[in-house]
Amino acid sequence: MSENTKKQEITEQEDIFADDATESLALTSGYFEKINLARDIAGGGKGYCTMKAEDKKAKATLYNACSNPAKLSDCINLPIKMIHFYVEVIQVANETTGEIVSVPRVVIIDEKGKGYQAVSVGIYNSIKRIVSMFGNPQDWDSPVTVIVKNVDLKNGQHTFNLEVAMD
Numbered sequence: 001m002s003e004n005t006k007k008q009e010i011t012e013q014e015d016i017f018a019d020d021a022t023e024s025l026a027l028t029s030g031y032f033e034k035i036n037l038a039r040d041i042a043g044g045g046k047g048y049c050t051m052k053a054e055d056k057k058a059k060a061t062l063y064n065a066c067s068n069p070a071k072l073s074d075c076i077n078l079p080i081k082m083i084h085f086y087v088e089v090i091q092v093a094n095e096t097t098g099e100i101v102s103v104p105r106v107v108i109i110d111e112k113g114k115g116y117q118a119v120s121v122g123i124y125n126s127i128k129r130i131v132s133m134f135g136n137p138q139d140w141d142s143p144v145t146v147i148v149k150n151v152d153l154k155n156g157q158h159t160f161n162l163e164v165a166m167d
Contacts, residue, residue: 047088050137051109062086065115066107072118072148072160079165080116081143084109085127090119111143122151122159130164 047066053059066086086107091100104124107117126146131137134144145165152158 047086049084049086051084051086052138061113062109065109065113066117067115069107069115069117072108072116072120072123073150075116075148076150077147079145079147079167080108081111082108082130082137082146083111083140083143084137086115087124087127092119108146116148118148118160120160122161123148126162130162 049062049066051058051062053062086109088105089102090105091102093099094101103119104121105117105119106123106127107115108127109115130144130146134140137144145167146162147165149161149163150158151161
C-alpha cells in the first residue's frame with residue numbers, strides 16, 4: 001500500500017470518527033456543539049479539556065494529570081471523584097489487521113489533580129453520557145464519583161465503562 005493511500009485511509013477514518021463523535025456529542029449537550037473532535041484534536045495534536053488552566057500551578061496540574069496518569073484498567077470497581085476530563089484522538093494499529101485507526105484517549109482528573117487514563121471507546125461513550133446528564137464539569141457543585149467497570153462483550157473481548165456512584 002502506498003504512503004498516499006495510507007494517508008487517505010487515515011484521513012477517511014478521522015472523518016468518520018469526526019462525524020460520529022461530533023454529532024453524538026452535539027446531540028448530547030450544547031456544551032460540545034462547537035467541537036469537531038477529529039479535526040480539532042487528531043489533526044492538530046490538540047486535546048479537549050474541561051479544566052481551565054489559567055495559572056502556572058493549574059497548568060502544571062493539568063499537564064501532570066495527562067502526562068503521567070494511572071491506568072483506569074488498574075482501578076476496576078474503585079471510586080474516582082471526577083472533576084474534569086481530557087479527551088484526545090490517537091492513532092493505533094489494530095492488533096489483528098495492523099490497520100491504523102483513530103481511537104479516543106480519555107483522562108479523568110480527580111479532585112486531587114490525579115489523572116486516570118484509558119484508550120477506550122466505552123470510557124469515551126460514558127463520558128459523553130455523563131456530560132449529557134450532569135452538564136459541563138466546570139458547572140458542577142461537587143465531583144461526580146465514577147466507578148470503572150470491566151464489561152465482557154459477546155465476542156469474548158471486553159471494554160470498560162463508567163458507573164456513576166450514588167453518593
